[in-house]
Amino acid sequence: MCSQEGEGYSLLKEYANGFMVSQVLFAACELGVFELLAEALEPLDSAAVSSHLGSSPQGTELLLNTCVSLKLLQADVRGGKAVYANTELASTYLVRGSPRSQRDMLLYAGRTAYVCWRHLAEAVREGRNQYLKAFGIPSEELFSAIYRSEDERLQFMQGLQDVWRLEGATVLAAFDLSPFPLICDLGGDFFKDALPEADLYILARVLHDWTDAKCSHLLQRVYRACRTGGGILVIESLLDTDGRGPLTTLLYSLNMLVQTEGRERTPAEYRALLGPAGFRDVRCRRTGGTYDAVLARK
Numbered sequence: 001m002c003s004q005e006g007e008g009y010s011l012l013k014e015y016a017n018g019f020m021v022s023q024v025l026f027a028a029c030e031l032g033v034f035e036l037l038a039e040a041l042e043p044l045d046s047a048a049v050s051s052h053l054g055s056s057p058q059g060t061e062l063l064l065n066t067c068v069s070l071k072l073l074q075a076d077v078r079g080g081k082a083v084y085a086n087t088e089l090a091s092t093y094l095v096r097g098s099p100r101s102q103r104d105m106l107l108y109a110g111r112t113a114y115v116c117w118r119h120l121a122e123a124v125r126e127g128r129n130q131y132l133k134a135f136g137i138p139s140e141e142l143f144s145a146i147y148r149s150e151d152e153r154l155q156f157m158q159g160l161q162d163v164w165r166l167e168g169a170t171v172l173a174a175f176d177l178s179p180f181p182l183i184c185d186l187g188g189d190f191f192k193d194a195l196p197e198a199d200l201y202i203l204a205r206v207l208h209d210w211t212d213a214k215c216s217h218l219l220q221r222v223y224r225a226c227r228t229g230g231g232i233l234v235i236e237s238l239l240d241t242d243g244r245g246p247l248t249t250l251l252y253s254l255n256m257l258v259q260t261e262g263r264e265r266t267p268a269e270y271r272a273l274l275g276p277a278g279f280r281d282v283r284c285r286r287t288g289g290t291y292d293a294v295l296a297r298k
């Protein structure tokens, strides 16, 4: 019967089980599986892993075998027992301290984003983020909710850094930035404080946090502070012109819905924000990676 169901049914199962795959990844990161195997002098059997991690023998063996199936771990048989080691994927991206590690982003996704995504249907119904339901925290002051503890603030910031280790150079190479001697990556309260004068302002993954009205307010402030002939570099994941792709950007936009006040936008939507703020010569470059670049001039 199953074999007659075809591609649609397979796809449906893949989608439905996607959250389980995410949780295997998150749990293995939380437990420190990849660090343990990276530091071990030789591949370890599941009893050794469970004893080092203080985890249940049965649960550990299940998790390790699932990680093998997901190509996060590799298994060999030694002396009749399965022994486990990191695959190259895990050594490169999952071990803490690896130069390309994405571990902090995954921990943030598992501990925070995932909890908000539990309320996606309510977020769609209400059109707003779900901090109150997920964590009992009001989010009128968005970043007070996001930075609700020092640990949370650090986790968020470390998670944000992970992607730039992989994709930062590509994004910054999208345009020739040599005409801009003084570049400002805005901090302080950019909605209220005086902004420092500069030739180029970088707003990376900032506009996607905010409503159109707040983006317009911020862009007008940046325009006023910007030196004549200067510019603004907006770094965001760009939606396709019809707003129906790429899938990753659409998922990020839903992530903005459950976690922020904003959304991902199309190039036309960024133009519609930048133009009225005074910026001209708006150019959008897709990098082929997760994040793209939009450069506009004063």
Ligand SMILES: C[S@@+](CC[C@H](N)C(=O)[O-])C[C@H]1O[C@@H](n2cnc3c(N)ncnc32)[C@H](O)[C@@H]1O
Residues within 6 Å of the ligand: 143, 160, 161, 186, 187, 188, 189, 190, 191, 203, 204, 205, 206, 209
């Ligand atoms: C999604 S993060 C992006 C951070 C960084 N640009 C990156 O791409 O990794 C949004 C940033 O906006 C900052 N932010 C939020 N509200 C702000 C405000 N009112 N003034 C200045 N910065 C603010 C947050 O602290 C956070 O670092």
